Amino acid sequence: MAIVISLDQYWELMQEAAVLQHSINSNFEKSWQYSFQLGHGIEKEIWINPHISLSITNYRSKNALVLKLPERKHCLEFCFYLQGSCQISSLGEIKAGESFVFSGGIAPQDCLQHPEREKRLIISIHMGVDYFNRLISPFLSTKNSIAYRLSSPTEDWVYRKSLPINPIIQLVLQQILNCQYQGVTKQLYLEGKILELISLQIDQLDQTHRKSSPKLPNKDIDCIYEASEILLQRLSTPPSLTELAKLVGINDRKLKQGFREVFGTTVFGYLRDRRLEQAQELLLSGQMQVKDAAKTVGYASPTSFNTAFRKKFGIAPSLYCTQKQI
Known part of the structure; x- marks a missing residue:
């Protein structure tokens, strides 16, 4: 039987059942043990800096989950499904080996569905739109680019795109998962890998965009x-x-x-x-x-x-x- 809950209820379940674990010698990394009602496994959150966070979800679901998402302010998100799947009302089905990008802005009401008894390994990157804009604005020469659409503060939640995870992106994701560094060295290493991953993802999006790009100059x-x-x-x-x-x-x-x-x-x-x-x-x-x-x-x-x-x-x-x- 599916569990149907709101986003707030989801985090209440996580907080009630979880033992909050702080990584050794780290005040920027923490892990949650999944609620027994949801499944078995860990969700890890790593703050690279005040503007970038990395989430690693690694668990096996117990019941099917229907997560109702309210209208909300949302940052820029790059999400990679290495294992597992989900159904997103606004985007469609995401399968293992696929990724999706959401532009920042005001996210509309949405619904996310996960099947029961499924192993799930997901890496998500969240970045503030203003921070992303500061990173890329000196290099933007035209508005006809994916980077502009992701950074433009006038475009509220208009860009959603799913893509296959190619071998180069797969390698960077594995390097993130297998990181052995600790403390500030880990932060620096992961920040570099995250920026590399976002660059690869934007390049992939641009290649897809160019295939159907306008004929106008x-x-x-x-x-x-x-x-x-x-x-x-x-x-x-x-x-x-x-x-x-x-x-x-x-x-x-x-x-x-x-x-x-x-x-x-x-x-x-x-x-x-x-x-x-x-x-x-x-x-x-x-x-x-x-x-x-x-x-x-x-x-x-x-x-x-x-x-x-x-x-x-x-x-x-x-x-x-x-x-x-x-």
Whole structure:
């Protein structure tokens, strides 16, 4: 029988049953013994510095686990499944030998499912988006890159991608698992390996991205990203298509072509989706009624807003508010 719990309940179980173990001669590393209700094994957390943490999950599940994740602020995450599998509502199935990347920002409600009686070995890296941005911003020459999408503070939780773990990444993961150093030497060694791992992962993402990359030159693609940022800043009173094109220095045709190639939708489609996502956040916060949220994001007609909201999220905004209050 599956255990269905919230994220808070999960950590309560871990804290109740766990004997907190601090590594010898270390105040940056700790381990939790898994609750008997969840399985048998260890979860280890190592703080490399105030901005980077490394988690190693090594256990065998007892029951199937359904973990309900709330909307939450989330850092940049690189996760590698060496053994085991999971099902993530927003991403799909992750199998042994695969990895996934989540960009930082406001993570929506999600659901993570693990099967019963399965051996699980997972390495996860968590890094603050601001710290990542400071690391890579001096080297960014174009917005048409995965690194930019991961570091951009204007893009909230938009990038999710699963990838196979290639042999080079597998080697670095094994070096992390087999690290024999202690204390500050261990921190320095692991920091180097983590940065190497992230570099390899971004290179892998870029190669995948380039295979389906837009045909527009980088200069025009930068204009497209600039146009998207203008729309984000002016959701309720957006410029016309012609005005937007002039603001970023390209013609209407390139603007429309660029949005389709970069974002996979029209300029209007991009604006509509961002408006509805903003309205969703306002309704979730409880700050506004439906009609006020609709007006705030630029919908003059409540009927049009209700129709668009239902089409995107599969639920009427009034019912969405009601469910969030339960």
